[in-house]
Amino acid sequence: MEQPTIFDESFGDSLPVRRRALLSIILKIYIWxxxxxxxxxxxxxxxxxxSLLIKYPSTLENTQWVMQTIVSVLSSCIIILMTASLWFxxxxxxxCNWICGGVYGLLLFIALFTGRMGYAAxxxxxxxxxxxxxxxxxxxxxxxxxxxGRE
Structure with missing residues (x-):
């Protein structure tokens, strides 16, 4: 005689997929x-x-370096946010990646017209x-x- 159970046959069949499992190997490499x-x-x-702020406290060259530093820091923070949010x-x-990509694209566009965009960008x-x-x-x-993994 079989023991009656409160679970039907479909119990446990459709476990939700983890988001990280959706990431392909290529995406994981991009993220890391x-x-x-x-x-x-x-x-x-x-x-x-x-170091440039300490070396050149108040010159015109320093202003250009400060702007380049700000753009570089913003670009780096945007990409770190994009990749970390996916990994976690x-x-x-x-x-968020679409929004950050738009902001990053805007920064590239600004760099293109200010003449500060190199081949790396x-x-x-x-x-x-x-x-x-x-x-x-x-x-x-x-x-x-x-x-x-936390849900």
């Missing part, structure tokens, strides 16, 4: 490279900016195209079906 590289860029920029499985992460923008395509593919599942 973004976190490590831009953390290093942020630290180097802050050290260089601080925040529900709002992909929408163009390469970063071009290399991020697959990242955006992969995020677009998982956005619906990420926001509506998947859960984080």
């Amino acid at each position: 490279v973004g976190l490590i590289f831009y953390s290093l860029v942020l630290m180097a920029t802050l050290v260089k900016g601080t 499985e925040q529900k709002w992460a992909i929408r 163009v390469i970063v923008a071009l290399c991020s195209i697959p990242f955006w395509c992969l995020l677009y593919k998982i956005q619906d599942q990420w926001e509506n079906e998947a859960v984080s």
Whole structure:
């Protein structure tokens, strides 16, 4: 004689997928490279900016360096926010990535017209195209079906 149970046959069949499981290997590589590289860029920029402020306290050159430092710090913080929010499985992460990508694009646009944009910025923008395509593919599942490890 079989013991009656309160659970039906479908219990446990449809466990929700973790958001991190939706991330492909390529996206995980983008995330880790973004976190490590831009953390290093942020630290180097802050050290260089601080040393230039001490060396040239009030000159016109210093004003240009301060503006470059601010743009570099903002760009680094934006990319760190984009990648960290994905890695920590925040529900709002992909929408935040679209907003941050727009701000980052605006910073690139400003750098283009001020003559401060180098080849590295163009390469970063071009290399991020697959990242955006992969995020677009998982956005619906990420926001509506998947859960984080804490939920």
